[in-house]
Amino acid sequence: MKKNEVHNLARTSIAQLQPYSSARDEFTDFELDMVFLDANENPFSTDVNRYPDPQQRDVKSLLAAQKGITASKILLGNGSDEVLDLLFRAFCEPNVDNVITLPPTYGMYKVLADINAIENREVLLSTNFEPKVLEILKIQDEKSKLLFLCSPNNPTGNTFSEASILRLLEEFNGLVVIDEAYIDFSETDSWLNKLKKYHNLVITQTLSKAYGMAGIRLGICYASEEIIALLNKIKPPYNINELTQQRAFERLVNIEDVSNEVEHILEEKTSVSKQLLEIPFIEKIYPSEANFILVKVDDATKRYTQLLKQGIVVRNRSNQPLCENTLRLTIGTSAENKKLIKSLQKII
Numbered sequence: 001m002k003k004n005e006v007h008n009l010a011r012t013s014i015a016q017l018q019p020y021s022s023a024r025d026e027f028t029d030f031e032l033d034m035v036f037l038d039a040n041e042n043p044f045s046t047d048v049n050r051y052p053d054p055q056q057r058d059v060k061s062l063l064a065a066q067k068g069i070t071a072s073k074i075l076l077g078n079g080s081d082e083v084l085d086l087l088f089r090a091f092c093e094p095n096v097d098n099v100i101t102l103p104p105t106y107g108m109y110k111v112l113a114d115i116n117a118i119e120n121r122e123v124l125l126s127t128n129f130e131p132k133v134l135e136i137l138k139i140q141d142e143k144s145k146l147l148f149l150c151s152p153n154n155p156t157g158n159t160f161s162e163a164s165i166l167r168l169l170e171e172f173n174g175l176v177v178i179d180e181a182y183i184d185f186s187e188t189d190s191w192l193n194k195l196k197k198y199h200n201l202v203i204t205q206t207l208s209k210a211y212g213m214a215g216i217r218l219g220i221c222y223a224s225e226e227i228i229a230l231l232n233k234i235k236p237p238y239n240i241n242e243l244t245q246q247r248a249f250e251r252l253v254n255i256e257d258v259s260n261e262v263e264h265i266l267e268e269k270t271s272v273s274k275q276l277l278e279i280p281f282i283e284k285i286y287p288s289e290a291n292f293i294l295v296k297v298d299d300a301t302k303r304y305t306q307l308l309k310q311g312i313v314v315r316n317r318s319n320q321p322l323c324e325n326t327l328r329l330t331i332g333t334s335a336e337n338k339k340l341i342k343s344l345q346k347i348i
Contacts, residue, residue, distance in 0.1 A: 006199050006226050009145060009174055014090050014230060022237040024051050052242035055232075059245055062252045063220065067192055072225045075232065078239050080181060080206045080219030081108055086231045087202065087221075088116040091145045091175060099146040100139065102131055104155060104320035106179060109148045124321050129156040129286075131164045137171055145174040152182040155317045155328045157288030159188045169198045175227070177202045182290035184210030184262055192222055199224050209291060210262050211251055216244045265291050269331045275341045276329075280348060283325075292330045300325040303347065310343035 007015060023039035024030075030053065042049045060071040077083035092099065098119035101109045105125075113120035121144070123135045131149065140147075147168060151160040169176050180203055183190050191203055203222040207213035218240065221231065251258070273293060276282050281303065284296035294317065297303045304316040304327060315328040331337065 006224060009091050010230050011091065011093050014234060017233050019233040020237055022054055024054050048242050052238055052240065052245055054237050056240050056245055059248050062249060073195065073222055073228055075221040075228050076240050077219040077221065079217040080204050082239065083204050083219045083221040084108060085112050086235055087146060087177060088112050088118060089234055090230045092116060092118045094118065097143045097145045100136060100144060101148045104323050105150045106154045129153060129158050131160055133164050133167050136168065140173055142173065147172050147174060147176050148179065149176065150179040152186050152290045155294055155320060155323065157286060157290045157292060157294050159186055159289050169201060175200050175202050177204065179204050181206045181209055185266060185291045186289035188289060195222060202227060207248060211258050213248065213251055216247050218244055218248050265331050268334060268337050269293065272331060272337050279344050292328050294326055294328050296326050300327055303327060306347045307343055310346065312340055312343050
């Protein structure tokens with residue numbers, strides 16, 4: 001897809017929209033010793049009496065340096081869900097356009113399609129949880145605006161093959177959205193290094209998983225400057241609050257701590273996986289490049305209830321296609337993982 005074709009994918013009303021300009025958009029020299037009487041704020045300091053930077057410049061600058069891209073290719077959202085919702089609102093005309101999702105996958109894609117009155121065309125993954133590329137390309141039409149690829153996938157934990165994603169990037173008519181919420185746990189490289197080549201590529205990441213910041217709700221979108229500019233038109237002016245920006249910056253500065261925690265989680269995942277092999281009612285352990293393990297058991301509802309009585313909360317994914325009698329186990333601390341294994345052994 002050529003650079004100028006991306007703009008043609010956007011809803012006409014969004015492309016022509018004049019965005020709201022906030023007080024902090026009009027004056028951005030926050031570090032100067034100025035008297036701010038422009039935004040109707042309470043003048044008495046509470047550390048948060050001023051509106052936050054609407055473009056989150058400090059956080060974006062740090063992310064840009066770490067990822068090797070320009071800040072103009074970054075949009076921050078109130079969690080990845082806001083980023084995904086903005087994509088629907090910018091590119092999908094209600095009751096006209098459609099998107100394509102690949103179950104089993106992250107459930108919010110379908111929910112957001114329903115909220116925005118967008119047809120959701122589903123193409124089940126193969127039995128080994130890979131995209132069926134030919135079926136995806138066959139089911140698309142001129143109204144197909146977004147294709148969602150969750151890689152590493154939730155709830156299966158696997159990454160999709162590079163060949164499949166490349167073909168979809170080259171032959172899908174709309175935007176290819178790669179959800180990389182779990183990429184920090186994967187041995188597979190992020191698709192960030194392909195942004196310059198593929199103008200229809202959108203990548204979402206998050207601070208909720210590897211960074212341990214689920215409570216601050218910060219999602220990240222990486223895309224071309226043209227796509228980011230469109231999303232900036234419709235995002236709320238102050239969608240990322242001051243406290244979130246501060247905590248995110250502090251965590252990103254200490255990136256070595258994040259790396260150490262990820263390494264520990266991966267070591268624990270290896271240990272837990274080996275011990276799960278000794279549990280008789282676990283029939284299959286699926287390969288995972290995330291911070292969780294999907295296992296097939298004899299009776300998921302029964303085993304879920306038994307674990308709950310032992311004080312262990314896991315996720316029953318049996319309601320997902322291709323996931324009958326499966327439980328998703330998040331990797332916890334060493335102590336939590338030991339309690340999980342002991343509880344499974346006790347059930348036996």
